[in-house]
Amino acid sequence: MTTAVSAVAGRSDKSRMAGIIDFARRNPTIVIGGTLMIIIALAALGAPLIAGDPLIFQPINRLKPPSDEFLLGTDSLGRDVFARTVYGARISLLVGLSVAGVSVAIGLCIGLACGYYRGVDGLVMRLMDGIMAIPAILLAIALVSVMGSSVRVVIIAITIPEIPRVTRLVRSIVLSVRELPYVDAARASGARTRKILWRHILPSTVAPLIVQATYICASAILVEAGLSFLGAGTPPEFPTWGNMIASSRLYLAIAPWTIFAPGACLALVVLAVNLLGDGLRDRLDPRMARRM
């Protein structure tokens, strides 16, 4: 990405346009995924501007089909499905981004430590194997039911099972990079361990971690929706897509919009993040790109 940007910098607008089109042609998934993400993020941020009140209910307008007044109809309590769907994007994005950020940060630190200080490695990696053996959704269900349901607890509960995956990735990179001549050179020239880790080893982990973070974001959005759907996620009064689908499940036959509107948005967001991830992987990690 940086090469494309620097290559066009300082040229005329025309060739800059050509550069952007060229980038889009080479990386269609980044552009499609990224555009979708920007639209969804803007809708989530500007929710009060484009949608009505997601919480107000008007029993007189129960289960109204989509119309001019209610773009996506109303649910069983007469709440505006469009407003709830738009507000639902906020929780999904918040959870997706937080889980990706926190799990990458924690996994990175543990992975660096395990890859470099061989003493702690065995014990920590066995611990990670153990966490990975517990199905993520069950672990999250258990944590939420013990710690009480709130957005913060949901984020923690989804983050914990993701940490081992990041740790393993970082550790494997550290193990291969630490044997390279330039790391030996740094060590021979007297660099301290901390400096070697941050200056010489950390940069190799950045590209794979960006890709991994997008995939974690996609999976976190799916797990959050699943938890809400099962009644183990955010409290039911929150307008999240999972909660909306769970509370409308009995009305599938008579009011399908109450389920398919949030369902379609959920699929669209996850698709956008996955496309972005695939595109970034193709660009940042060419070895993997050829394979998948």
Place this chain on the structure above:
Amino acid sequence: MIAYIVRRLLATIPVMAIVGVFVFMLLHLAPGDPAAIIAGDNATTANIEAIRTRLGLDRPLHEQFLSWVWATLQGDLGISMFSNLPVTKLVLQRAEPTIALATTTLIVAVTIAITVGVLAAWKAGTIIDRAVMAFAVMGFSVPVFVVGYLLVYLFAMKLKWLPVQGYVPLEQGLWPCLRNLILPSIALGLAYVALIARITRASMLDVLAEDYIRTANAKGVTTGVMLTRHALKNAAVPIVTVIGIGVALLISGVVITESVFNIPGVGRLVVDAIARRDYPIIQGVMIIFSGVYVLVNLAVDLIYTFLDPRIRY
């Protein structure tokens, strides 16, 4: 070989031990008194005390842990808080629908995914390949319950081809049982198919570039034999690995699918336990599902040696 199997079996012990510590500590992770948490918001002090003694929460932590491990090893997963029945018994009662759903999905999904993945690799770059890859990205992105409700709406409510929900035990006949599992299996298997199809395609692409594939083609081996005997067999190790890892996806999916289709399986048992704060059930099912996952991946490790005789331990 036997020595290897024994060694791998022993290696699962520390993993299961950590799962055990984690599951046991769960109740103690919560801020506050575990007995009060189990008793719920409206409990009296006497209630809380009764629960404390019944679960042995008044004993030292390490003593509690050891007796819990000992009981678990003997197949005793504790007593359900809600129904007062042993968790092991409750799980066994609910096991049939879950096993039926999981095995049907596993068999169908793996068959479809490998066929589609091989096809995509063989026709790499064509419209077939692109369609398969596009489907794979979609399959990852649509959540199980959205696919589930879409299938129910189309095939059960509009077209009325298949039942909306529920489960018919196997003893009432194979077809009535399978009929109820068709939609749940598709919903559950979609992401799994996508995952395996992707890795099959990737692994096959590598193998199809090998010299011995050209040799096979040159000596006149038919395409079918070339793809299966020569290519797929050599591409199998990563595929089997992902099938094993993907079982985690299947287990998580089972919990949600059973809720969508109202199947009275182990997944429903856990979901019902959430609202009732029935921790022994949640803990017991976590142990069982983790054990299944560990055993499946142990089996995968053993299959490697059959697939690729070069792998020696």
